[in-house]
Every structure is written in C-alpha cells, then in structure tokens.
Amino acid sequence: MNKKSKEKSILILFGEKVRAERLKQHLSQEKLAEKAGLHRTYIGMIERAEKNITLENIKKIADALKVKITNLFEEL
C-alpha cells in the first residue's frame, strides 16, 4: 500500500465506522446530520471518504452518535 493509499484508507475506514454506527442506531444520514449540526450531504461525503474531515466535525459526529471519539477509531 503506497503512502497515498495508506492515508486515504484512514478516511475510508473512518467513513465505514460512522456508517456502521449510524445504521446500528437506525439513523438516516439526514437525521445524523441534523443531530450533529452538519449539512445532510456532508455525512454522505464523510461515509464515502470524499472529505478529509476536521477534528471539530469528528467531535460533532461522535457526540451526535453518543459515542466517544476513540470508539470511531478502534482498530484504525
């Protein structure tokens, strides 16, 4: 895995974690976005690893999912 794909994989892994937790809680992307105070389309972009998310938005998503930030990074 070259450096670029290794970095990109963190975005893919994080996106998959957010999606899995969101579905576990039976939340739509819209509902999670509303809870997190983020735009509806932004959640989709994060789950598809199309955005290099910032720490403040990671915190907003973790709070909205009522999980600790570490929960979104286990095994990453």
Place this chain on the structure above:
Amino acid sequence: MNKKSKEKSILILFGEKVRAERLKQHLSQEKLAEKAGLHRTYIGMIERAEKNITLENIKKIADALKVKITNLFEEL
C-alpha cells in the same frame, strides 16, 4: 461551557495530548514535523489549538509518534 468552547476544547485537549506524547519521546516540534511530513510551524499551531486539524494529518502525527489514533483521544 458553551457550544463553541466545548468544540474548541477538543482542539486544546488534542494539542495537549500531542505535546505530552512528543515530550515523552524527547522530540522537538521540528523533529516531529519532519517525521510526520508536516511543516515545522504546523505542529506548534496544533499544540496551541490554533488549527482545526484534519483526519489525514491526525493519522500522520499518530504514525510519526508511533501511537494509535485512539491513544491520542483517550479520555477526550
């Protein structure tokens, strides 16, 4: 703590964690920046919570410190 200071506190807490881990490993900001492939001044800004760091740069710093991302977010 209002919403803004609560969000900002994640940047302050993260900056403190990076600094503590860096000092534990007797690394200068310059050395950590070099290892992480980031600009020397960027590490200082992260430690002072002056930048809303992105996930890819969080990963670069964790890798440079040879810790897991979760280690930088324990108790946050």
